[in-house]
Amino acid sequence: MKNLIIASTSTLFGEEYLEYLLPELAHHFANVSVVTFIPFARPSGISHNEYTQKVAHALKKxxxxxxxxxxxxxxxxxxxEAEAIFVGGGNTFVxxxxxxxxxxxxxxxxxxxxxxPYLGCSAGSNITGVSIKTTNDMPIVYPPSFETLGVVPFNINPHYLDPNPDLKHNGETRETRIQEFLVYNKQPVLGLREGSWLDVKGNHIVLKGNLTARLFLQNKEPQELEPFTELNFLASC
Amino acid sequence: MKNLIIASTSTLFGEEYLEYLLPELAHHFANVSVVTFIPFARPSGISHNEYTQKVAHALKKxxxxxxxxxxxxxxxxxxxEAEAIFVGGGNTFVxxxxxxxxxxxxxxxxxxxxxxPYLGCSAGSNITGVSIKTTNDMPIVYPPSFETLGVVPFNINPHYLDPNPDLKHNGETRETRIQEFLVYNKQPVLGLREGSWLDVKGNHIVLKGNLTARLFLQNKEPQELEPFTELNFLASC
Structure with a gap:
């Protein structure tokens, strides 16, 4: 039975790495002694060793x-052979x-x-979707495909950000970018705000954390989903 | 002799489409009657016809x-056979x-x-660089390559944005993303703020507009370049 935590971010503003998730992770990894960490996304280009040490420091708690x-x-x-797997954030293309x-x-x-048991944060959450076509990251390397795990039946946009009405800038908003995705792709997109995560148990996909998430479907108005919404219905969208 | 205007954005906040560039474009297109417009980037997914009409309305002035x-x-x-070419903004991958x-x-x-004579705005500017590996856009389609025109000897990051110290958000800053690019790539990256453009005449590449631009070189501190800086020295970086 699938057993995943798919988090928008590893770190909340002003907190330590993984701090807000630790109570949930103690439960998620209850029967696990050793977590196998995939450090490939290398945030800010840090080395695989450095990144692994950072995770070890957090999960030691x-x-x-x-x-x-x-x-x-x-x-x-x-x-x-892994007891559990954690894929950390960084650059999704890398x-x-x-x-x-x-x-x-x-x-x-x-x-x-x-x-x-799987834990994904940010880039590690992106890859649980159908493709990385809704990543926020810069395409700094050219991967052989954008297709990914598809262990949830939609795409994820981590670090989802609402438009800032005060910003005097002409770059596209996150919502505009996701709507552009839906011109060319049919998969639903879930905008997960920082502090939200998905708890996946078999075919049950539940939104956790205190925030709503923003769901984008082709040819429909975006909608806000309340915490504890079951997302399995997206398999048929 | 190469003859390009490579603009960070088509539109400044509160202005009409191309408004701030029109005096420069009147000069750039002085000997041109008809501009061939490439509407492929389709901002917000608008049709090729709609996009072309928008450009026609602006350049009629x-x-x-x-x-x-x-x-x-x-x-x-x-x-x-084109007298002049304009590649408009939108999604760089598309x-x-x-x-x-x-x-x-x-x-x-x-x-x-x-x-x-060439005019590029945003995505149309991105493609004048060596690759689109420093685009801000969402990778909503998978192109056969990230390599592009390389008519300037560096990469461009349009709509360059400085970090916002008030933002309680954990997504990477633009600077962090570009530094990640430089972990895997050697090309210099020029962060062009909205309102800046490059004026390219043969091998002369000059920064125009009132703002500084931010230059990123591998293993060096980023530097601010003043308006009217000659950028041809980047060919040897």
Whole structure:
């Protein structure tokens, strides 16, 4: 049975890394001693080792050990044997490019579908959707495909931001960008604000956190979904 | 001799489309009666016809006629015969995908290098750089390549935005994103603020408008460049 936490962000403003999620993660990883961390997204270009140490420091607070996937020679085997998997944020294109380079996309999907507990933050959440076509990241490398895990039946836009009416700037708003996506693509898009996450148990997908999320469907007005909304209905959208 | 205007944005806050650029464009297009417009980037998904009409309305103020490239059966021939070319903003991935689909990228580069006056705004400016790896746009379609015209020897980040110290949001700043680009790529990146443009005449590339631009080089601190700075030195960076 699928068992995922898909978080908009790792860190809330003014808080420490993963701080707001730790109570939820203590529960999510209750039966886990060692979390296998995938550091490929390298936020600000930090090294795989540095990033893994940062995660280890955070998850030590709930008594979990962390090992970086980059340390394994046979990365597919490491995923099959992982007790739990965490894919951290950073650059989604770099992450996806590395997952394809190591031929890990299918393996990751397989172990998630077989029930290995998964945590994704930001880029690590993006890849749980159908594609990364709704990432906010800069396309700093060219991956062999934009298609991703599709373990939820829609696309995710993490760090969802409402338009700022005071901004005297002509760049597109997030909503405009997602509407442009829907001109060319049919998948629903869920804008997850920072502080929201999805709790996935089998086919049940529930919005968690205190905030509403913004749902975009092709040819429909966007709608706000309340916390605890069940999102499985999106499989038929 | 190359002859381009490469603008950060088409529109300044509170102004009409292209308004701030019209005096410059009257000069740039002085010997031109008809501008061939490439509407492929489709901002907010508007149709090629609507977009072309919008441009025609704006350029009528400086007595230019506008014809959309989408109306030509033989688009390569249309580019070879164009008096001037304008590539408008919108989604850079859609624009690049269409240019590759119609096999126009090389033709566009050729006519620009042969001296056809070119105007780019936003996405249309992005493609004058080495690649679109520093676009701000959402990757809503998967183009066959991120490589673009390279008629300037660096990458452009249009709509450059300074970090907002008041923003309680954890998404990456523009500067962080560009620094991530430089972890994987060597090309200089020029952050062009809205209201700035590059005036390219042969190998001379001059920053115009009243604002400074932000230059990012690999392994160096970013620097602010004053208006009228000559940017040809970036060819050797």
């Amino acid at each position: 709930i008594n979990k050990k962390v090992i970086g996937l980059h340390e394994f020679e046979d990365k597919q085997k490491a995923l099959y 992450l996806v490019n590395d997952l394809y380079s190591y031929n890990l996309m299918d393996t990751l999907k397989e172990v998630i579908e077989n029930g290995t | 400086i007595n230019k006629k506008v014809i959309g490239l989408h109306e030509f059966e033989d688009k390569q021939k249309a580019l070879y 624009l690049v995908n269409d240019l590759y689909s119609y096999n126009l990228m090389d033709t566009l580069k050729e006519v620009i290098e042969n001296g056809t």
